[in-house]
Amino acid sequence: MTWETVIGIETHAQLSTASKIFSGAATQFGAAPNAQACAVDIALPGVLPVLNRGAVERAVRFGLAVGGPEVINRRSVFARKNYFYPDLPKGYQISQFELPVVTGGAISFLTRDGEKTVRLTRAHLEEDAGKSLHEDFHGMSGIDLNRAGTPLLEIVTEPDMRSAEEAVAYAKALHALLRWIGICDGNMQEGSFRCDANVSVRRPGAPLGTRREIKNLNSFRFLQEAIEYEVRWQIDTLRDGGSIRQATVLFDPDRGETRMMRTKEDAHDYRYFPDPDLLPLAISAETIEQIRSELPELPQAKRERYLRDHQLSAYDAGVLTSSREVADFYEDVAESLGGGYKLAASWISGELFGALKRAGLEISQSPLGSRQLAGLLQQIQGNAISGKTAKDVFDAMWNGEGEAAAIIAAKGLTQISDAGELERVIDGVLAANPKSVEEYRAGKEKAFNALVGQAMKATKGKGNPARINEILKKKLAT
Amino acid sequence: MFNASLKQLSAALAQKQLSSVELTQLCLDRIARLDPGINAFLTIDAEKSLAQARAADAQIAAGNAQPLTGIPVAHKDIFCAKGWRTTCGSKMLANFVSPYDAHVVEKLNAAGAVILGKTNMDEFAMGSSTETCYFGPVKNPWDRARVPGGSSGGSAAAVAARMAPAAIGTDTGGSIRQPAALSGICGLKPTYGVVSRYGMIAFASSLDQGGPMAGSAEDLAIMLNAMAGFDARDSTSLERPAEDYARALDVSPAADRARPLAGLRIGVPREYFGAGLSADVAAAVETALAQFEKLGARRVAISLPNSALSVPAYYVIAPAEASSNLSRFDGVRYGYRAAEYGDLADMYCKSRAQGFGAEVKRRILIGTYVLSHGYYDAYYLKAQKIRRLIAQDFADAYKQCDLIMGPTSPSVAFALGAKAADPVQMYLIDIYTVAANLAGLPAMSIPCGFGEGGMPVGLQLAGNFFAEARMLQAAHQYQLATDWHLRRPAGME
Numbered sequence: 001m002t003w004e005t006v007i008g009i010e011t012h013a014q015l016s017t018a019s020k021i022f023s024g025a026a027t028q029f030g031a032a033p034n035a036q037a038c039a040v041d042i043a044l045p046g047v048l049p050v051l052n053r054g055a056v057e058r059a060v061r062f063g064l065a066v067g068g069p070e071v072i073n074r075r076s077v078f079a080r081k082n083y084f085y086p087d088l089p090k091g092y093q094i095s096q097f098e099l100p101v102v103t104g105g106a107i108s109f110l111t112r113d114g115e116k117t118v119r120l121t122r123a124h125l126e127e128d129a130g131k132s133l134h135e136d137f138h139g140m141s142g143i144d145l146n147r148a149g150t151p152l153l154e155i156v157t158e159p160d161m162r163s164a165e166e167a168v169a170y171a172k173a174l175h176a177l178l179r180w181i182g183i184c185d186g187n188m189q190e191g192s193f194r195c196d197a198n199v200s201v202r203r204p205g206a207p208l209g210t211r212r213e214i215k216n217l218n219s220f221r222f223l224q225e226a227i228e229y230e231v232r233w234q235i236d237t238l239r240d241g242g243s244i245r246q247a248t249v250l251f252d253p254d255r256g257e258t259r260m261m262r263t264k265e266d267a268h269d270y271r272y273f274p275d276p277d278l279l280p281l282a283i284s285a286e287t288i289e290q291i292r293s294e295l296p297e298l299p300q301a302k303r304e305r306y307l308r309d310h311q312l313s314a315y316d317a318g319v320l321t322s323s324r325e326v327a328d329f330y331e332d333v334a335e336s337l338g339g340g341y342k343l344a345a346s347w348i349s350g351e352l353f354g355a356l357k358r359a360g361l362e363i364s365q366s367p368l369g370s371r372q373l374a375g376l377l378q379q380i381q382g383n384a385i386s387g388k389t390a391k392d393v394f395d396a397m398w399n400g401e402g403e404a405a406a407i408i409a410a411k412g413l414t415q416i417s418d419a420g421e422l423e424r425v426i427d428g429v430l431a432a433n434p435k436s437v438e439e440y441r442a443g444k445e446k447a448f449n450a451l452v453g454q455a456m457k458a459t460k461g462k463g464n465p466a467r468i469n470e471i472l473k474k475k476l477a478t
Numbered sequence: 479m480f481n482a483s484l485k486q487l488s489a490a491l492a493q494k495q496l497s498s499v500e501l502t503q504l505c506l507d508r509i510a511r512l513d514p515g516i517n518a519f520l521t522i523d524a525e526k527s528l529a530q531a532r533a534a535d536a537q538i539a540a541g542n543a544q545p546l547t548g549i550p551v552a553h554k555d556i557f558c559a560k561g562w563r564t565t566c567g568s569k570m571l572a573n574f575v576s577p578y579d580a581h582v583v584e585k586l587n588a589a590g591a592v593i594l595g596k597t598n599m600d601e602f603a604m605g606s607s608t609e610t611c612y613f614g615p616v617k618n619p620w621d622r623a624r625v626p627g628g629s630s631g632g633s634a635a636a637v638a639a640r641m642a643p644a645a646i647g648t649d650t651g652g653s654i655r656q657p658a659a660l661s662g663i664c665g666l667k668p669t670y671g672v673v674s675r676y677g678m679i680a681f682a683s684s685l686d687q688g689g690p691m692a693g694s695a696e697d698l699a700i701m702l703n704a705m706a707g708f709d710a711r712d713s714t715s716l717e718r719p720a721e722d723y724a725r726a727l728d729v730s731p732a733a734d735r736a737r738p739l740a741g742l743r744i745g746v747p748r749e750y751f752g753a754g755l756s757a758d759v760a761a762a763v764e765t766a767l768a769q770f771e772k773l774g775a776r777r778v779a780i781s782l783p784n785s786a787l788s789v790p791a792y793y794v795i796a797p798a799e800a801s802s803n804l805s806r807f808d809g810v811r812y813g814y815r816a817a818e819y820g821d822l823a824d825m826y827c828k829s830r831a832q833g834f835g836a837e838v839k840r841r842i843l844i845g846t847y848v849l850s851h852g853y854y855d856a857y858y859l860k861a862q863k864i865r866r867l868i869a870q871d872f873a874d875a876y877k878q879c880d881l882i883m884g885p886t887s888p889s890v891a892f893a894l895g896a897k898a899a900d901p902v903q904m905y906l907i908d909i910y911t912v913a914a915n916l917a918g919l920p921a922m923s924i925p926c927g928f929g930e931g932g933m934p935v936g937l938q939l940a941g942n943f944f945a946e947a948r949m950l951q952a953a954h955q956y957q958l959a960t961d962w963h964l965r966r967p968a969g970m971e
Contacts, residue, residue: 039577039578042811042812043806043811044558044576044577044578044812045558045564045566045571045574045576045679045680045806045807046557046558046576046580046675046676046677046678046679046680047676047677048675048676048680048711048712048713049713050710050711050712050713051713080802082801082802082805082849084805084808084826086808086810086822089806089810089811090805090806091802091804091805091806091808092802092805143810143811269850269851271801271802271846271849271850271851271854272849273798273802273849273854273858276682276683276684276714276799277680277683277713277714278713279713279714
């Protein structure tokens with residue numbers, strides 16, 4: 001009997017505003033402890049929160065990207081989540097509870113098995129807490145409130161994922177989307193994108209099993225490993241006749257294990273109620289329309305356009321829309337080529353990505369810009385060089401030897417397409433290889449390739465392969 | 479000088495009959511002499527006050543005087559003032575020195591007023607007698623065996639004993655109006671959102687509103703002009719054009735001088751004159767209503783059918799908000815921390831157990847309970863529904879009348895300790911005042927006579943949203959025709 005894994009993900013994405021969600025303090029990462037905590041962040045007596053418009057705008061952008069205007073609630077409510085913790089200065093977190101800013105929506109992405117869609121339950125705005133520092137304080141704890149009040153968008157999915165791979169693919173697609181629409185820098189080391197995974201297992205067709213929530217996974221690898229471990233653990237437990245208790249667990253990356261943090265029984269009663277210091281958040285149709293008009297073309301729309309209008313393969317359309325930088329790069333190159341979509345796509349997804357991957361670089365760090373790559377591909381388009389030669393030129397460009405045209409000229413790599421010159425070469429090849437000619441005429445196709453190879457060799461690889469083919473066929477036919 | 483109105487004091491300053499430094503020093507001397515028997519002030523800082531007075535004198539000399547320039551004003555110790563100890567009447571904040579100014583404090587400073595000192599109050603404004611403060615109770619200047627009302631009892635007593643020409647207070651369920659009534663002075667709670675709450679230590683955010691306490695309606699108008707105004711730091715602050723609250727004090731010259739309030743419809747709610755109202759208070763209020771009729775106003779019998787639900791609804795909503803608002807007092811960043819504790823939970827428990835008084839703890843417990851899982855709908859949500867019904871009562875009433883009048887408090891000031899052991903009796907004192915807070919409406923109290931033991935009686939005037947100027951006009955015209963507001967407690971010279 002098999003088991004089915006069911007996963008839902010909650011993601012805390014830090015919104016890329018310059019100041020905090022309810023105060024004017026800066027949100028920049030890495031400042032000296034408490035250097036970015038103002039009176040509101042410290043929760044001095046008498047201070048009040050004021051909502052940051054930039055955070056709302058980013059939440060709206062998200063709603064538009066995952067579902068359009070209809071998933072954005074025109075009225076949402078901030079609520080207080082009450083609990084005591086030293087890095088929670090007010091003794092409550094301002095969040096959204098019953099009425100979040102976004103309800104519904106979905107994220108689609110490509111997996112090995114084709115397109116997958118994960119439904120979103122909701123997305124809500126809230127503030128982050130500060131940090132407790134437990135080292136170097138001689139048995140006491142330090143509190144750093146720089147992060148307190150940082151704007152977060154918590155994005156909650158339906159339990160729509162069925163494997164760790166799918167969960168990671170969703171997280172990557174979400175991560176890319178947030179960066180695409182410019183609302184989150186996606187820096188996972190700095191905690192800008194953190195996932196909680198709700199994991200359960202069941203027999204196919206059975207009702208949902210009891211879930212355990214793995215908290216605070218801040219890398220795709222940990223997300224994958226934690227879910228895989230958790231699934232194995234749950235299946236083993238059930239197989240051994242045990243049962244799963246609803247619980248919150250932490251993943252220990254060093255041991256590759258999840259371990260219990262608290263069970264449902266010790267869950268807090270957060271005593272949510274609407275925050276009387278903040279009015280309900282009203283978002284007008286005009287605001288939504290304004291933000292919509294400024295939204296860039298979204299990855300899915302681009303992917304569909306590349307498939308339909310550029311005739312790209314599903315693979316190329318997928319990788320070229322993996323980030324806005326890649327898509328922009330591709331569109332720049334294709335435009336310089338006057339619409340050489342497939343040529344641009346295959347070179348970017350093949351040669352360029354291969355080189356970047358080997359060097360461990362992002363596209364934004366590529367030694368070859370879109371203009372330079374376009375310069376190389378123009379040489380192919382104009383038949384100045386063959387595709388094979390172009391790869392050598394690419395390597396030279398990668399190594400900083402200059403622009404394509406200059407390298408081709410300096411190394412004498414210009415392709416020979418002149419019919420007269422090629423005919424002379426081919427006549428020589430035919431004369432020198434009577435055996436191959438005979439074999440070809442006897443019906444051996446392979447012999448033709450040998451003759452092409454000889455012709456290429458005679459031109460030191462600079463012969464235009466298409467023209468050589470053409471002339472050879474003509475001559476052999478006579 | 480101590481009986482002068484703000485207008486008279488301002489004129490005296492302008493004409494150099496006295497300086498702000500002299501006036502401030504006179505007040506400080508009077509406080510030094512009288513306050514040991516009253517306990518209205520928690521913090522006095524003569525140097526700071528006199529420095530402000532000197533700056534005010536310079537402004538006056540430069541011809542830049544505004545109506546409050548150089549006038550000493552007592553601040554309820556709930557308003558954060560930069561460099562001043564700001565305790566909120568609690569051990570929890572006994573050593574808290576505010577690093578910033580509340581919006582109201584900024585505005586009064588900008589208006590040239592002098593901070594005369596910080597006044598005593600019920601701890602975190604939770605009380606109706608100024609007995610729950612950590613620093614000892616305030617005594618009523620009319621009879622030191624009695625309470626001054628609360629929670630702004632220190633501000634009320636300071637004005638009643640003329641230690642301060644004017645004061646500021648806050649009103650969550652009657653905390654300006656009730657002590658004004660019990661101490662024989664005037665106090666006004668504005669429409670919710672007119673005065674910024676920024677820097678006012680929160681008790682119940684959806685009900686709290688700062689306002690002036692002074693000797694006359696005219697003085698209240700002058701004070702409110704300086705206190706009101708939009709503040710972007712308070713999301714519930716109302717963005718509307720500045721208003722001159724004194725503009726309507728004097729009726730138009732065309733009006734009938736004998737009947738200046740002709741056309742004013744005064745709603746008298748039947749529910750405010752039933753069981754629980756002391757006869758002496760009822761009689762004084764009745765006389766005042768007759769006086770208003772003499773001034774031309776017409777009396778309209780109205781009903782506020784949900785009045786009886788206002789105290790129960792209030793004592794769910796206010797504690798609920800307070801239980802959350804007071805969570806920040808955890809001993810971690812500022813304020814009181816227990817000297818000895820085990821782990822983190824123990825530090826919280828001991829610091830809060832030792833730092834808060836009994837009434838504050840009672841309300842935190844009530845508030846925590848009504849917000850708890852499984853009780854939220856039955857208490858908090860139900861109370862919010864009642865709140866809407868109460869607001870609707872007023873909306874209906876103001877179709878029939880312009881102002882509503884009645885008693886501010888069911889009885890005159892009671893003896894110290896008389897109700898301290900019975901919280902429910904104490905809560906019922908707020909029966910006539912809490913509804914205005916629940917509905918967000920403006921209301922005020924002015925002296926209208928004396929009752930049992932020669933103690934002052936307060937008349938409450940309430941209005942529709944933004945009816946402050948109308949209320950102040952009616953009160954001012956009443957005060958032109960009567961002298962209750964000019965009476966002073968004995969033994970205060």
